[in-house]
Amino acid sequence: MNAKILTQSTHFQSTTVRPTMQRTLMMSMIALSMGGMSVAAQAQTQQQKEIEQLRQEVQALRGLIEQQKVQNAQTATAIANVQRTAAAPVANPVLKTAKGAEFNLYGNVRLDASYQVEGGAKDMPYNQINGVPLEGNKEQSDRLRSTLSATRLGLDFKSPVGEQDVKGKLEVDFLGGANLDNLRIRHAYLNYGNWLIGQTWSNFAIPDYMPETIDALAYVGGAVKRTPQVRYTTKFSPQTNLVVAAEDPKDSSINQRLPALTARLNHQFADNLNVSVRAMGHEKRINSEEEMAWGVGVGAKYDVVPGTTLKADYYHVKGDSSFVSFTNKGVVAQADGSLLQSEFDSIMVGITQKFSDKIHGTLGYGYMSFDENQSYTNILKNSFPKDSTQSDATRANKELWQGWANIFYSPRKPLSFGLEYVYGERTALEAVNGSKTGEDNRINAVAIYNF
Structure with missing residues (x-):
């Protein structure tokens, strides 16, 4: 009986314990499952964080690589520039005088x-357009002429004075004297601040707006005048300035006592x-008689497109022959001592085309017209130069004109060659x-070595 009771008790315990253990096992499995899901979720979140961090690190690495590329390119450019500078000769080597001035x-x-046809x-x-022989009168035909008189030598220099x-500049060539074969001063001046003192291009008759020519003396309507002067420049803005000067135009036809004033x-x-x-004004004085000469000029330079440039220059002058080239006498004296003045208009226009880095050319035209004044002409008719049987009236002109075309070729620096045809009357x-x-009917040629 006791054994039976024990058996029943054991069965009861076994029956009771088994469901409990099953529930516990199920609960454990559920907990494990949920824990696993939690761990998996945490692992996935951690993985996303790591991926995002890796992405940021990749972006930062890309930035560093790009920055390094830029630095490498800049370094390579700097090295190339240094090498180029070291290899190339200095364009304007600076020398020094014994007193320290650089030039x-x-x-x-x-x-x-x-x-010359x-x-x-x-x-x-x-x-020589203003003095070519008239048709049928000792014409100069079929002649070859050459010279090296336009060979040039110059110095640009500077020296510190205060702040x-x-x-300054000193420049000479060999186009001086009656036959244009003597040494002469082209430019000799000092610049200090806004002031210039010395000889250089006239403030009135400037060459800046003349179309390019091979001829060293330019053509009708142009001016290559250099005068001793005192000049002052006022700058109103980066685009605008005013230059005023007192000049000595070296007018041999008068007794000069005052400088010309130009602006x-x-x-x-x-x-x-x-x-x-x-603008220009200058007193013309012969003996005790005086007249005021004056003139105005307008010049323009226009770059139509890169490589194509238009230039034009216009003058209206009364009573002066010292600034603009190829003019009649500016002033003459009548029998009673009173003075008569010549008056003229001139214009020069041209277009320059750059065909390549080595080739460019110009087409140009110049015209000059003098007002007719019979009294002025009569005075010249009665005047005969010592070296001629012709009166000044045959040497003076009513009209002048010239047209030209040229081409320049520079195979390599510092060599340049040019060819030009000009015709005028x-x-x-x-x-x-x-x-x-x-x-005037000519073919011009030039060969230049610059140093």
């Missing part, structure tokens, strides 16, 4: 040649358009043997 030496060796009598290959530098207003309307307006105030027209 640069420059210049050229220039050969000019001209085959018809032209002037002077033995030089440069422009500023004194700058020039320069303005840049745009990057491709520059304009200059100019003059109409005299008075005829010689029934002719009033003279002809």
Whole structure:
């Protein structure tokens, strides 16, 4: 009985314990499952964080790589520049005088040649349009002329004085004297601040707006005048300045007692358009008689497109022959001592085209017209130069014109070669043997070595 009771008790316990253990096992499995899901979720979240961190690190690494590329390119460019600078010769080597002034030496060796079909009598290959023989009167035909007189030597220098530098230029060539074969001063001046003292281009008759020519003396309507002067420049803005000067124009036809006064207003309307307006006044004195000569000028330079440039220059002048080239006498004396003045208009226009880095050329035209004044002409008719049987009226002109075309070729620096054709005519105030027209018909060539 006891055994039976024990058996029943054991069965009861077994029956009771088994469901409990099953529930516990199930609960454990559920807990494990939920724990596993939690761990998996945490693992997934951690993985996403790691991926995002890795992505950020990759982006940062890319930034560093790009920055390093830029630095490498800059370093390579700097090295190339240093190497290029070290390898290339200095364009303007700076030298020093014994007193410490710095200067640069420059210049050229220039050969000019001209085959003259018809032209002037002077033995030089440069422009003589205002004095070419009239048709049928000892014309100068089929002549070859050459010279190296335009060979040039110059110094640019500067020296510190106080808080500023004194700058200057000294430049000479061999186009001086009656036959244009003597040494002469082209430029010799000092610059200090806004002041210039010395000899350089006239403030009134400037060459900036002349179309390019091979001829060293330029063509009708142009001016290559250099005068001793005192000049002051006032700058109103980066685009506008005013230049005033007292000049000695070296007018040998008068008794000069006062300098010429000139003014020039320069303005840049745009990057491709520059304009200059100019004025001049000068007392002309013969014996005790006086007249005031005056003139105005307007010049413009316009870059139509890169490589194509238009230039134009206009003058109206009364009573002066010392600034603009190829003019009649500015003033003459009448029998009673009173003075008569010549008056003229001139214009020069041209277009320059750059075909390549080595080739460019210019087409140009110049015209000059003098007002007719019979009293002025009569005075010249009665005046005969010592070296001629012709009166000044046959040497003075009513009209002048010239047209030209040229091309320049620079195979490599510092060499340059040019070829030019020019044709022009003059109409005299008075005829010689029934002719009033003279002809200028030439082919010009030049070879230049710049240093």
